[in-house]
Amino acid sequence: xxxxxxxxxxxxxxxxxxxxxxxxxxxxxxxVHALTDRAGVSQPMVSKHLVALKRAKLVRHRxxxxxxxxxxxxxxxxxxxxxxxxxxxxxxxxxxxLEKLLNRMDK
Amino acid sequence: xxxxxPTRTLVIERELPHPPEKIxxxxxxxxxxxxxxxxxxxxxxxxxxxxxxxxxxxxWDGLISSEVLVVEPNSRLSYIWSxxxxxxxxxxxLTPTQSGTHLKMEQSGFSIEKxxxxxxKGANWGWQKFIGNLEHILGGxx
Numbered sequence: 152x153x154x155x156x157x158x159x160x161x162x163x164x165x166x167x168x169x170x171x172x173x174x175x176x177x178x179x180x181x182x183v184h185a186l187t188d189r190a191g192v193s194q195p196m197v198s199k200h201l202v203a204l205k206r207a208k209l210v211r212h213r214x215x216x217x218x219x220x221x222x223x224x225x226x227x228x229x230x231x232x233x234x235x236x237x238x239x240x241x242x243x244x245x246x247x248x249l250e251k252l253l254n255r256m257d258k
Numbered sequence: 259x260x261x262x263x264p265t266r267t268l269v270i271e272r273e274l275p276h277p278p279e280k281i282x283x284x285x286x287x288x289x290x291x292x293x294x295x296x297x298x299x300x301x302x303x304x305x306x307x308x309x310x311x312x313x314x315x316x317x318w319d320g321l322i323s324s325e326v327l328v329v330e331p332n333s334r335l336s337y338i339w340s341x342x343x344x345x346x347x348x349x350x351x352l353t354p355t356q357s358g359t360h361l362k363m364e365q366s367g368f369s370i371e372k373x374x375x376x377x378x379k380g381a382n383w384g385w386q387k388f389i390g391n392l393e394h395i396l397g398g399x400x
Contacts, residue, residue, distance in 0.1 A: 234344065234368050235268050242270045242363055248294035252284055253276045 162207035168200045172209050175223035182218050267366040275358040278332045285335055285350055302329045
């Protein structure tokens with residue numbers, strides 16, 4: 152598990168790799184060509200980044216004829232997810248809304 | 259009864275310059291709940307099953323399944339908060355103070371083991387915020 156987490160942090164420490172991963176997570180499966188068009192770096196660089204993302208299990212690929220399609224595996228981020236933090240922000244925001252409502256309400 | 263899996267509890271408290279009776283209405287009347295929390299079909303009856311409905315996003319239907327567990331007017335309210343495979347319990351406690359009410363919200367039952375499964379189901383939920391947090395985490399590592 153520790154090895155996977157090391158790969159994960161390493162993979163996400165590079166802004167281009169984060170952008171590729173985010174792109175896949177948001178827009179779904181893509182070919183290397185499509186990713187290269189968006190990434191602003193050469194295709195060999197994109198391929199290198201994809202290898203690092205695959206090692207961290209953040210993306211997976213499938214071959215379809217001559218094209219390889221890549222897709223995000225966001226569950227690989229699980230070691231980083233903190234639900235307490237997530238809900239903490241959620242409820243603090245709702246408390247603010249509740250206060251606003253109470254100020255609008257009659258006694 | 260022993261708890262097999264370790265869980266964590268989130269606690270948020272606030273002093274409010276309003277009487278408990280007024281806050282209780284905001285916590286238990288459907289149209290008022292909707293104004294600060296979410297659309298719902300809540301009824302202040304123990305055993306009542308209901309839903310909170312948020313705006314659906316990809317990979318999440320926006321539905322939170324609930325069941326009322328405790329109704330002690332003007333003092334304590336508790337319901338199940340179940341979404342994306344993560345079942346927690348939300349408990350509100352109202353304590354009168356000289357200037358109003360001390361309001362406490364406890365959300366208990368965060369299972370550490372289940373987080374992977376839960377995250378998979380809600381992968382796109384709060385994505386932008388999550389990326390922001392990630393930047394923060396990674397920034398701290400360098």
